[in-house]
Amino acid sequence: MTLLRLDASIRMDGSASRELADAVEHEWLAAYPGDTVVRRNLGIDVLPADAWPLAAAAGFLPDKARTREHRAAQALAATLVDEVLSADALLLAVPLYNFGISQHLKAWIDLIISDPRAGAGSAPVLAGKPVVLAVVRGGAYGPGTPRDGWDHATDYLKRILVDVWGADLTVVEREFTLVGVNPALDAFADLAADLHSGAVRAAHAAGRSLVRPAAAAA
Numbered sequence: 001m002t003l004l005r006l007d008a009s010i011r012m013d014g015s016a017s018r019e020l021a022d023a024v025e026h027e028w029l030a031a032y033p034g035d036t037v038v039r040r041n042l043g044i045d046v047l048p049a050d051a052w053p054l055a056a057a058a059g060f061l062p063d064k065a066r067t068r069e070h071r072a073a074q075a076l077a078a079t080l081v082d083e084v085l086s087a088d089a090l091l092l093a094v095p096l097y098n099f100g101i102s103q104h105l106k107a108w109i110d111l112i113i114s115d116p117r118a119g120a121g122s123a124p125v126l127a128g129k130p131v132v133l134a135v136v137r138g139g140a141y142g143p144g145t146p147r148d149g150w151d152h153a154t155d156y157l158k159r160i161l162v163d164v165w166g167a168d169l170t171v172v173e174r175e176f177t178l179v180g181v182n183p184a185l186d187a188f189a190d191l192a193a194d195l196h197s198g199a200v201r202a203a204h205a206a207g208r209s210l211v212r213p214a215a216a217a218a
């Protein structure tokens with residue numbers, strides 16, 4: 001069994017999204033001790049920014065017109081799709097950055113869609129596959145808050161993972177990760193602590209949900 005874990009945080013230390021992903025991974029490894037976890041630290045070992053335009057352009061060119069750069073970008077996209085297809089489950093840990101997702105995660109998504117096995121008209125690349133999406137936000141975006149509707153990451157990712165790629169998705173969310181960092185949010189300390197512990201509990205439950213009886217018996 002293989003878990004593909006993608007971390008989009010641009011930092012290693014003190015990362016709230018990695019904490020949630022660690023809880024999910026812990027449950028996966030408890031069910032499948034010693035199993036393979038394939039990792040991509042998308043926010044740190046970043047994919048080349050020009051890979052997607054090259055891979056997308058290559059799709060419109062006859063084979064003999066493709067340059068070495070086009071072929072390298074297509075090979076990278078193919079590797080990313082191979083990782084997705086050969087994983088039994090996926091785990092994505094994603095911070096909200098500037099009200100959306102980072103360019104690094106977007107590059108991963110765009111490169112996958114550039115591959116013929118995952119592009120328009122292909123079978124959904126995650127059809128029925130269990131996926132956990134752990135999203136963290138520095139602020140709060142719920143109904144009634146001043147920034148209700150400003151999170152343009154979570155719904156976008158649901159569209160891609162579920163509606164485009166067919167995943168069986170579980171979402172874990174934690175808000176107010178900047179409480180304790182930004183003094184303007186000090187009044188929310190108790191609420192943030194509750195949200196933190198609730199999110200870690202939800203991440204453990206989501207990790208257990210990745211483990212499917214049929215897969216566990218295999």
Ligand SMILES: Cc1cc2nc3c(=O)[nH]c(=O)nc-3n(C[C@H](O)[C@H](O)[C@H](O)COP(=O)(O)O)c2cc1C
Pocket residue numbers: 009010011014015016017018094095096097098099100136137138139140177178
């Ligand atoms: C460059 C940058 C932009 C950010 N933009 C937002 C934002 O738009 N909304 C928000 O709620 N938090 C924002 N944050 C806060 C992060 O979402 C928060 O710190 C989160 O915990 C980061 O994930 P990590 O802890 O896994 O590194 C931003 C943080 C950084 C560094």
